[in-house]
Amino acid sequence: MREFQLNSEYIELVKLLKLLRIAQTGGHAKIIVEEGEVIRNGESEFRKRAKLVQGDVLEIMGETITIV
Numbered sequence: 481m482r483e484f485q486l487n488s489e490y491i492e493l494v495k496l497l498k499l500l501r502i503a504q505t506g507g508h509a510k511i512i513v514e515e516g517e518v519i520r521n522g523e524s525e526f527r528k529r530a531k532l533v534q535g536d537v538l539e540i541m542g543e544t545i546t547i548v
Contacts, residue, residue, distance in 0.1 A: 481544045490531035491520065491547075503541055517541050 484496065491499075494509040503509035512518065512530050518525045519539040520532070532538070536547040 481546065482535070483546050483548045486532075486547050490533050492528075493520075493525065493530040493532060494528045496538075496545075497530060502543070510542065511516055512540070 482500070484491075484500065492502070492506065492508055493513060497503040497509035497512060498506060503512055513526060513528045516524050517540060520530065521537055525538075532545055532547050536548075538545045
């Protein structure tokens with residue numbers, strides 16, 4: 481389990497995927513989201529620009545990430 485320290489009100493999902501190096505590029509990040517690889521708070525998240533806030537828990541390709 482990883483934690484991501486949020487330094488602003490929110491972060492967009494595709495930006496998080498790139499920052500954490502889960503996706504190599506923005507295009508790769510979009511594909512990950514479109515293919516249903518992201519679970520946010522127990523539900524599939526298909527919005528590429530979903531605004532992630534403190535307390536969100538993501539499951540991405542077997543990895544759990546908590547936004548703190």
